[in-house]
Amino acid sequence: MARVQSTDVKRSLGRRMRGAAGLAALVGLAWVARDVPAALGGRLSGARAERAARSPQFREGTFHNQAGTRTMVADPGRNLLRELIFGKQKRHPSAPVPLLRPSAPQAADTDELNIVWYGHASTLIEIEGRRVLLDPVWSERCSPSGLVGPRRLHEPPVRLDELPPLDAILISHDHYDHLDMATVRELLVGQSAPFLVPLGVGAHLDRWGVPAERIIELDWSESHQVAGLEITATAAQHFSGRGLRRDGTLWSSWVVAGARRKVFYTGDSGYFDGYAAIGAEHGPFDVTLMQIGAYDRAWPTIHMFPEEAVDAHLDLRGGLFFPVHWATFNLALHDWSEPVNRLWAEAKARDVRLAVPRPGERVVVDEPPAVDGWWQAIA
Known part of the structure; x- marks a missing residue:
């Protein structure tokens, strides 16, 4: 009987812990979701928008390069999504990237x-x-x-x-x-x-x-x-x-x-x-x-x-x-x-x-x- 009680207690504690972890995860998700709109940043308005409009790089509501460019170029016969998933490229290192801690910073009066x-x-x-x-x-x-x-x-x-x-x-x-x-x-x-x-x-x-x-x-x-x-x-x-x-x-x-x-x-x-x-x-x-x-x-x-x-x-x-x-x-x-x-x-x-x-x-x-x-x- 004592064994059954102990098992019940463990199960109860497990449910509580899982519930607490789930609640913590939900709270974490809520914080992440709250930060996403902020991370998208702000929009031009007021004096900032007026200054942008005066830029030689700004036309018809957006900024432009000096020459015409396209962010994506059509490549007939190529499936980028398939290549991303099934491609043979090795896109990750096989071992940890070696890191160094910088030595002491330069003296304030050096020309280095x-x-x-x-x-x-x-x-x-x-x-x-x-x-x-x-x-x-x-x-x-x-x-x-x-x-x-x-x-x-x-x-x-x-x-x-x-x-x-x-x-x-x-x-x-x-x-x-x-x-x-x-x-x-x-x-x-x-x-x-x-x-x-x-x-x-x-x-x-x-x-x-x-x-x-x-x-x-x-x-x-x-x-x-x-x-x-x-x-x-x-x-x-x-x-x-x-x-x-x-x-x-x-x-x-x-x-x-x-x-x-x-x-x-x-x-x-x-x-x-x-x-x-x-x-x-x-x-x-x-x-x-x-x-x-x-x-x-x-x-x-x-x-x-x-x-x-x-x-x-x-x-x-x-x-x-x-x-x-x-x-x-x-x-x-x-x-x-x-x-x-x-x-x-x-x-x-x-x-x-x-x-x-x-x-x-x-x-x-x-x-x-x-x-x-x-x-x-x-x-």
Whole structure:
């Protein structure tokens, strides 16, 4: 009889625990559902909308590239969904991506130029004693929901609260793998740096509680001085959108210039003749941070293939080529390691200086480590 009572108690406790877990799950889902509309961001209105309408890039209610582009190109006989599900590409590493913790940050009075890549496009520029963070995304998924969407292939090598004090935070465009609500909200509390963003993206930051004095919106060719640096929004060939509406905000590349050192960051972009113009006006650059991943022949004008990224680097009059936008999120159909393998081969063929660090590794631009193929062991 005692055994029966014990079993009954266990069953009762199990039901209660399952009920509590179910309730907790429902509460979690409710919180996620509540955050999804906010994660979609804001819309242009008032003075922000009026300023957008004056932009040379804005026509008929949306922003446009300099040349006509399409986000998808018809490819007769190809089934992308079938390829996604049944394709033979190896889109994930076979072992954990090796992470490093950055060494001590540079001294405030040095002229040294360093780059720390945290994964995907999230990168720290240490330039002439100042620190500029690019496209920070620390969330588990690049999505408006914590339950669905592309999931990280490796953890961030440091926590957000372990970042050093920042002087500026740059956002290239509003896609979820470059602009993350949770990360922005944490940086809002943990840092005091302004957010420099393309036109219209400030509407998202507004909705997420970023004060107006910390939002600097720029059109292409516009510059802003911060902490002794001149930061310029430059052209890119891409698109934008966080919901069903497309191209309601601008996208850009960035030039970060100190008194002696210069850095270029592509954001997301297809290859276009704007790179040569940027190189002529703002170059040469000590280092270019170049998007190399998430390409496909189905969207050839909005993301660069690795070989095109080398073309762009040379157009820009770049010194060290530093690849970003690979290894962290699975956003295309190619093999996980294909972008960097193609890049390494092209860089060697064209005598381009290249650094391929592990996430979290600090690269001294004037003394970059030799490329050692670290990714091949897990590819």
